[in-house]
Amino acid sequence: MPSSRSAIRPRPASNGDDLRGVNRLTIDAITGVTDLVEAMHANISRLPGVLGTVAAGPAPGIAGFVYRSVRGATRLVGDGLDLAFARAAPLLDVVRPPPQREAMVAAANGVLGDHLDASRNPLAIPMRLRHGGQALTLRRRELAAALPDAGGKILVLVHGLCMNDLQWRYGDHDHGAALARDLGYTPLYLHYNSGRHISVNGREFSRLLEQLLQRWPVPVERLAILGHSMGGLVARSACVAAQQERLDWLAHLDRMIFLGTPHQGAPLERAGSWIDAMIGLSPYTAPFARLGKIRSAGIQDLRHGNVRDEDWEDADADGRADGRQPSPLPPGVRSYAVAASTASAARDDAAVLPKGDGLVPVASALGRHPDRAYDLRMPKTRQHIAYGVNHLELLGDAGVYRQLLRWLG
Known part of the structure; x- marks a missing residue:
């Protein structure tokens, strides 16, 4: 069944909630550092070999009592501040949040979003469909009022890691606004927490699209999805979820376009995983591996382009699930891909792919x-390489937009 969360009237950003969220993150950080120091203390006190077994459990004796006391006092102070900020919220919310807030919160969600969501931190971004920076309530009457010019052709734009919906405007260009002007879309x-697992976001996005099409104020002629970077993987994951749950919206999906999407993974995340494994070999450095694992579930999914739960649930030490099955594109949907290359022009040897955009290799995109x-x-x-363009410039490049016009027109 579609999630009912999006049917609730969205609540605007709150300075009080922001302070409570930052306070909780601070408390989590302090207790996390305490855990790390205690783990190092426990390992050193047992004098294992350089490649010995990592000690399990708390530090022994009085040291363990001290660490427990530090954690208890920290949480007590944090709970008191949380209550104080909650009571002061009406006074704090007199001042509107600064425009930079959206970008800062989106970046925090990209890096720590799974933790923010699991700990119910107020900074965690709830998934919403937005227009003009305002969250939409998915009821037919409210949609008609918020979108008086709504037509039968719907384009849903899905942002990438650590970004938000407002960042589709790159310079003075917004692909969505331009396609509305030129093609009538x-x-x-989509505004979402990019630190959660891609498959978790994909499943929620799928149910959100089901609600949207059921309550769209005019007959739906065509649905298209444009995904940038991680957003393309979230779109693919939504299609997988729709097939599994037999949702109707997928039958309306006509086209998907991917801009710099790491379908076959991102090498930088693979390097981060390798460093984690090396640090964890010794009991003296193993506690520091926790710092490397601060990377959110969403970031770790980029290692191999995971789009399904089973891609990460049974992952082996290399991050690839044992016996993982391919996840093809949905049948009947025209799919297109744009890769960016910082190279200035195509090479004479067409068989050799150019270098990528600094984050995603051309072959992966x-x-x-x-x-x-x-x-x-x-x-x-249905493939296009944009030369002299980096990963973010895909959002505003004139040549990329001309390609979008051809494919969506």
Whole structure:
């Protein structure tokens, strides 16, 4: 059944909630450092070999009592501040949050979003469809009032890691607004916590689209999704969830376009995972591996482009699930991919792919894989390489927009 959370009238950003969220993160950080120091203390006190077994449990004797006391006092102070900020919220909310707040909260969600969500931190971003920076209430009457010019062609734009819906405006250009002007689409922007697992976001996005199409104020002619970076993986995951739950919205999906999406993974996240494994080899450095694992579940999913629960639930030490099955694109949906390359022009040897955009290799962005089972098999006519463009410039590049016009027109 579709989630009922989006049917609740969205609450605006609150300075009081922001302070409570920062306070809780601070308390979590202090207790986390205390845990790390205690783990080091426990390992050193037992004098293991350099590559010995990591000690389990708290530090022994009086030291363990001290660490427990520090954690208890920290949580007590944190709870008191949380209560004080909650009572002061009406006074704090007289001042509107600064415009930079959206970007800062989105970045925090990208790095720590799974923790924010699990700890019910007020900074955790709830998934919403937004238009003009305002959250939409998915009821037919409210949609008609908020979108008086709503048409039958819907375009949903899905942002990437550590970003938000407002950042689709790059300079003076917004792909969604431009496609509304030139092709008559009604653009909606997904706003979500990019630190959660991609499959968790994909499942919630799928149910949100089901609600949207059921309550759209005019007959739906066409649905298209435009995803940037991680947003493309969230869109693919939503399609997988719709197939599993037999939701109707997928039958309306006509086209998906991916801008710099790491379909086959991102090398930088793989490097981070390798460093984690090396640090964890020795009991003397193993506690520091916790710092590397601060990377959110969403970031870790980028290692191999995970789009389903089973891709990460049974992952082995390399991050790839044992026996993981390919996740093809949904049948009947025209899918297109744009890869960015910082190279200034195409090479004479067309068989050699150019370097990527600094974050995503060209082959990964185009869905290509040496194992044909994992290759997304998009026709060459539905692939495009944007030269002299970096990962973020895909949002505002004129050549990329011309390609969008051809594919969506």
